[in-house]
Amino acid sequence: MNKTYNHTTYALLGILTTDCRTGYEIKQLIDQSLNHFWKISYGQIYPTLKKLVADRLATVTTTAQDGKPDRKEYTLTAEGKKALQEWLEQPLQQIPVERNEVILKLFFSRHQRTEHTLALLQDYKQKLLERYETYQSIEQMIKGSHLESADANYWLYTLDYGKRMTKATMEWCEVTKGQINQEED
Amino acid sequence: MNKTYNHTTYALLGILTTDCRTGYEIKQLIDQSLNHFWKISYGQIYPTLKKLVADRLATVTTTAQDGKPDRKEYTLTAEGKKALQEWLEQPLQQIPVERNEVILKLFFSRHQRTEHTLALLQDYKQKLLERYETYQSIEQMIKGSHLESADANYWLYTLDYGKRMTKATMEWCEVTKGQINQEED
DNA sequence: TCGTTCATGTAATAGGTTACATGATTCG
């Protein structure tokens, strides 16, 4: 009998268990704390929040504010919490394919000058390094100031995932550059 | 003045440099050789091939076959090759966010029984292991029989990427399970 | 006979981004 929803809906249900209450706050949390494995745009957030209310998974409280638009605070209902629970309990059906533009380019790089391919990999590695450093500073922030938060450990696990993926990809870039150089001889 | 296209279009341009000529063959190549970093459905392939011809990036040759539908072979034009080249030369604008459902669930797993979270990670690790073994057998096949192909080295680099990502993720699963177990005490 | 392979394609739907509109406040 229970409807199933898309990932975006479950992401919002999950975020509403933290102290984010409005569409704006949700967007901020995602951009700051989930950006290494999730993203979402306002064009999805606001319609999805409306739908949560229509399906009784959440309730809204509208507060008038002068100057600003009404502030709409969303709160999970028991039904909403249950829907989240059920989704959390379901194992992954299948590992989704992550589309990777760099790998796609590399796949066709026989038709490319070697130096261009090397530059592609070098540039990718550089961007990954910046990302890695961002993760490390976020980690320090959480470890420093957020230890009181009940979510903190889980946040750190996901951050660790981001760091490991980034690091493994950088290593692959380096190894592959080496192999391409050898080929050239 | 040059149009830009979406990734799917460039993927098709790239594949047309191999000896895949029809929509059907393209789909097969993707499912067999690019499935660790790319996928595509017929619903995209056929309309995109049409568009390639409309934009003069490719030409079609239609061969009547009795019983079967006409076989349509696509060939890149000089313009098509140029478009592919230009895309290959462009560095990545920004690392895209890969949405990962398991990580999303873990992020909210404070609201979940510990054993369920452990089961989620265990199940994920198991699926990753199967994938890893698939990659290894593909690698053996390429190393054994496809060494004559000029593309083979590049295929192996992308496979190596898939293997490294899979392995790093399995390691992360194991480490995280250990940390969650420690927390429980 | 039934499932798979070959081989094309479309229509409906879902999922997601971007650009736009509005408008006050606060900080440099």
Added chain:
DNA sequence: CGAATCATGTAACCTATTACATGAACGA
């Protein structure tokens, strides 16, 4: 004085999946 932050939302568009339709040949 201009940019950023707070705060909402919609419409147009792009991207992608799924289900469907057609139909012959071939092997188990």
